[in-house]
Amino acid sequence: MKVQQAVGFWGVAFAFGVTMAGTTLPTPLYPLLQREFGFGELASTLLYAVYAGGVIAALVLFGRASDVLGRRRVLLAGAACAALSAAAFLSGAGIAALLAGRVLSGFSAGLVTGTATAALGELHPRGNQAHAGLVATVANMLGLGCGPLLSGVLAAVAPAPLQLSFLVHLALLAPAAGIVWRTREPRPAEAGARFRIVRPVLPAEVRPVFLPAATAMFSAFAVFGLVAAVEPSMLVRLLDVHSPVAPGLVVFAMFAASAGGQIVSRRVPAARALPIGCAVVLAGVAGLAAAIGMESAAVLAAATIVIGAGQGVAFRGAVAAVGSRTPDDQRAGTMSSFFLVVYLGISVPVVLAGAASARWGLRASALAFAGVVAVLLVAALLATGSRARSAA
8 A cells, every 4th residue: 555655646746747847848939939920028928927827816716626626636637737738839829829828837837736735745655744845846846947958958959849849748748647547536525515716725823834934935936937937038138048958958957956955955944944045045136136237147057056946945944834834624725825925926026027128128127126036035034034033
């Protein structure tokens, strides 16, 4: 039984990573898509915005669905949305198909993030919630990082750069969905229960740790959103780097550094990990601003890795802090509320920055964005540092 449970645990982690990889596949392809379909920077920002809107809508509307209907059903629905998103990109039907594909990709992320995180906690063979949370966050970050690496490399070395990566993603989704289908249901559907849409939940037990964790995650993921949405254009227009491999590698390095930060800090108490992570991200944001001012791709890459490492430390601490206080019967709903804050951070500031770049230019808007995020990080650092001192 333990062997079967372990297979299910790692299978869900694999499906989680594969689904999340699909959400970042288009990142290095935006300059190619702009040339192919003739749209500008504002349309690229809109593609990012509708993706984030899809995530937020799924989290708000269906965040508690797996608590009622079971984990497997919702995970399979997320995989189906990911497959439909890939099909939309493969259709070549223009900007409307791209927008539909990004909305579906957002739905897939919104359905899977909270559900997979909860399922891994329930499927862990030894019931180790800390290890399950670490695996969930690492699978999430590595999946997000492998998407742009895959599409960037294939766009540079293989034919059909706007199609091949989505075909590969479909090929990976098939076994991922099969594994989920065969995995034991960690939370069976409630007898006679009918799903209804309710507002996101935040149990009273979680509220004392949720606000500082949410402040830190909003700030850290705002920087992630900037890198994922704007850095490909920044490399091309400001730093004269045209290879699609470059943005793919840089974004992958950021997410890989996030996974590394989580693993290295796994023994650091959550209350201490949050302020440490915020401080490291703040240093990375300063490096990002310096890279833009110096027009240095090397400094930009180094700053991105520092940002990733700091975000990983803070993210692991935030998930551990929230997860440890969450009642079992409200786990998916609570984690969906947590990821709602994450995706608000990763989307709303970036959309504003994209609108600003259309009016004042990419360089000025990126520098202004870095300044605003630095202020948010200082606020998060003060909030989480105060809580860490109280815990000590």
